[in-house]
Amino acid sequence: MPVVLYHFSPSPPSRVALTVAKALGIDVTVKIIDLFKNEHLQEEYLKINPEHTVPAMDDNGLILHDSHVIATYLVSRYGKDESLYPKDVKQRALVDQRLYFEATILLPRLRATTYPVFFLGKRNVDADARDAIYEALGNLEKYLEPTGWVAGDHATVADISCSVTVASLEAIGVDMSAYPKIRDWLKRCRSTFRGYEEANAEGEKLIGDGIKSLVGPKAYLR
Ligand SMILES: N[C@@H](CCC(=O)N[C@@H](CS)C(=O)NCC(=O)O)C(=O)O
Incomplete structure (x- = not known):
């Protein structure tokens, strides 16, 4: 089955x-x-x-x-091999760290601004919630510095987890101009993982168009 x-x-x-x-x-x-x-x-x-x-x-x-x-x-x-989630204890710990970064920082900060709009009738984005997103992106930009991937020297599930959320942030109107490493990494994630566009194109458009139609296209700009 x-x-x-x-x-x-x-x-x-x-x-x-x-x-x-x-x-x-x-x-x-x-x-x-x-x-x-x-x-x-x-x-x-x-x-x-x-x-x-x-x-x-x-x-x-x-x-x-x-x-x-x-x-x-x-x-x-x-998986045919372990590369997306390495078995080496230290490499795996780094991947886990970035997965928890997505679970506890990136996603909650996106959700704090989108959930009230989609489900509670809110029609703006609070400045402090918006700034918390940019703070998280600043840290992600630093995580990408050593190798261009979020954990270790190659692509892992942590790149999938973080990039899908960051691409959604971009879709709702978060300004990525100050984060060249993130922009480059997003492009590489889209071309590295088989089926990435197929899995994400529709959802990115729906969340992006949906939020922008409810709060305006500039709600996330500082
Ligand atoms: N930590 C969970 C978060 C999942 C989550 O928050 N999903 C949201 C949509 S983005 C949801 O289903 N919300 C409905 C609800 O909370 O009732 C995960 O990574 O799977």
């Missing part, structure tokens, strides 16, 4: 799981959970993920519902 991904394309973490699956060439069945129609709050989905977030994954009875865990599981289970 193919791996099932519960997915909603505007959601960056959901696209992280799909991007990893496509990069690995895994046969996945995608089931859409439309957050705008509250499908994530239906009884049936709550049985799969009581935390009602996307993505979730069902691999023949193993259910996981966090993009970082899904990403590292898929590489460990289906």
Whole structure:
């Protein structure tokens, strides 16, 4: 039975799981959970993920519902080699560190500005929430300095996790002009991971157009 991904394309973490699956060439069945129609709050989905977030994954009875865990599981289970999630303890610790950076800094800072707009009727972006995004990007720019990848000397799942969220920040109107290393890395991520555009093009457009239509195209500019 193919791996099932519960997915909603505007959601960056959901696209992280799909991007990893496509990069690995895994046969996945995608089931859409439309957050705008509250499908994530239906009884049936709550049985799969009581935390009602996307993505979730069902691999023949193993259910996981966090993009970082899904990403590292898929590489460990289906990767032809370990390069996307190295087994070396020190290399892996660095990859984990950047995955946690995405989980605890990048995504929450994006979400702090988009969730209230999409779901609570807010129609602006607070300056402090906007500045927190730029602070995180400043740190990411530094992480990219040594090798051009976020963890170690080659592309890993941490690059997928961070780049999908950063590309979404760009799509909603965050100004990337001060971050040349991020801009170069985003381009490399798009061309390095097989299926990246296929997994992300629609969702980037939906989140970008959606947010810009509700708060205006310049809401994230300083
Ligand atoms: N840490 C989780 C975060 C997932 C998450 O926050 N997903 C959002 C969409 S971007 C969601 O499903 N929100 C619906 C809800 O919280 O009810 C992950 O990386 O998978």
